[in-house]
Amino acid sequence: MIDPSWIAALGVILFGIGLLGTFYHKNAIVVLMCIELMLNAANLNFVAAASHYGDVDGWVFTAIAIAIAAAEVAIGLAILLSLYSTQGTISLDAARELSN
């Protein structure tokens, strides 16, 4: 088995790239995808710690995180679809109805 700290390092790099994407993009769907990327990086950390300590709880947390990510994507895309049908765009700069 590979050294678990390397898997955690891969998680750190993916988290940073996802963070950069959330700063960089204006399209709400791409921001959602970058959040998925960060969730996957967190899962990699859980798996690395689980295989380092030989404890199965990290795997359980990962499975729960994957299920919650599925629910989050469904809700997020439903909000974006209703935003698109009312505003005609999903740019994060255009959706500012709640700002004032």
Next chain:
Amino acid sequence: MVDFETVIFVIVSGAAIVGALGCVFSARVAHSLLWLMFTFFAVAAAFLMASAEMLAAIQILVYLGSVMLVVQFGVMLTRRRIQDVESLPTLNAISAVSGVGVFAFILVLLRGMMDHPMWDSGTSTAPTTLAFADAIFNDWTMATVILGSLLAMAMIGASYLVRDERLVNLLWDMGAEE
């Protein structure tokens, strides 16, 4: 002599990083989505290398099979042409500073992660899938049940959010003619 497993891991992690960069820097949302699926395949391979076979299967079935399908529908339904080029923000000073900041953040976090004393002690024998099933259905039963009801609520809420309340549809629902 380089270990064969190390070579495989370098290839897998390189594929994951290239896919993530492609997801962030693609000009088209559809291409971003394909790069993201590539990354998730590589992450599933990394799960396999940590001997978490069950999680790799869940990753491929749930993430690549259903979550990415839902995102694909979202991409299709929120634009007039599927290959529309996004107006990416031009690289100005602020985005350059934030990129440098994120890079420094990654380096600091990597150093803290690799040097952490937790890696010195440990068993380094990965748990088995049998232990995983035992943990889910015995130790974490309540969490699994709550997770199921959360998913059901999320699906009902999503279908409520995307309902179509235009008058013509409501009239058609009540049996009116076209």
